Amino acid sequence: MSTATNGTSPRSASLLERARTVTPGGVNSPVRAFRAVGGTPRFMASASGPWLTDVDGRRYVDLICSWGPMILGHAHPAVLEAVKDAAAQGFSFGTPSENEVLLAEEIVARVEPVEQVRLVSSGTEATMSAIRLARGFTGRTLIVKFAGCYHGHVDSLLAAAGSGVATLALPDSAGVPADAAAGTIVLPYNDIAALEAVFAERGDEIAAVITEAAAGNMGVVPPAPGFTAAMRSLTRRHGALFISDEVMTGFRCSPAGWFGLEGPTADGAPDLFTFGKVMGGGFPAAAFGGRADIMARLAPEGPVYQAGTLSGNPVATAAGLATLRHCTDEVYAHLDVVAREIADAASAALSAESVPHRVQWAGSMFSIFFREGEVRNYADAGDQDTAAFGRFFHAMLEQCVHLPPSAFEAWFVGAGHDREALDTVLAALPAAARAAATPAPTT
């Protein structure tokens, strides 16, 4: 097995060189830079079904799926058609349009506790707006979040975040004012006792608890039995709101996201939800929504301001609507089968090479931690062999399988992952497991 990590993509290397001159790190979102695994990120030229094609013409089975949105596969014909039709009618109106109503109706129909939604352009905007709304509704300031949960790059939510923050081992972000972070209490995920303690002490100051419905940004860590119920009952008892961030899990874990799998607790459902990724079908569309009495506090109905020039963009909403309409029961069943097959084969290959690992699930969403034993929180997730993952990652890449370039991310599959794509993944796994088992020689 070659230890070369980048020698095979000359055009990507040269584009990265140019990109670095005009863009910090050469990328527009940090994890794309491959810092966690080393080597040169591949610049993609096109994508179709389960395949990505880079600027050197190399094909890869895509296990990132744009971090979730490409649930139907790349350039799905029906979505492409909807996008072309919408674009032909004009790109942005700056007025209300029918697609916005249709997409909102689709979301409200799928996620039972969501009575109203407001469309925005990114998951970050969705969580930022949900937090502002929760503070405006309750008249309180404090937000409780969990270490390792990523809610976009909102100032107040960047404390102990997962995703790129975990990948880069940044404790926090510079540029976040102390005041913004001071309004945030960070607790360990899945720790009911810590949550009870904080509510006992400051319950009447807490505006909201925000959580990933099932964590995916520290790798996949589902809520432990009773954790969601504890968040719901404590927030209700103390007059705080419960915000479930389903930007990653929404319309992926099930037709109604993680909520569709777990359902309401004895004390009811979350008050507010945030969505993104799948609901945009690869275009910038996201949303937050929930109880109508809370949503009524938003401008122009109420005093909490929130707006967006491109919110509800007609092309983005057409893509999102076509994507959700084609996310049928058969699609969800296919995701289950494909994810199981990949995870089982990866686990078998790693076991054959005695590489410690642990597979965790949230519906069909999964990730593989390079450690033994259950991962219940961010501290557990951090305690893994990221160097072994890096070797595994590059061996897969050399064999034309593109994993997420970080040990702290979920692996994503889509309806486009067919037999050929699966066979490519299965064929690559034994050598990748061997690479993971073999530490690089120190020179």
Ligand SMILES: *Cc1c(COP(=O)(O)O)cnc(C)c1O
């Ligand atoms: C991706 C993600 C976000 C941020 O969404 P962007 O569209 O990248 O701003 C927020 N929350 C969760 C759970 C996510 O996975």
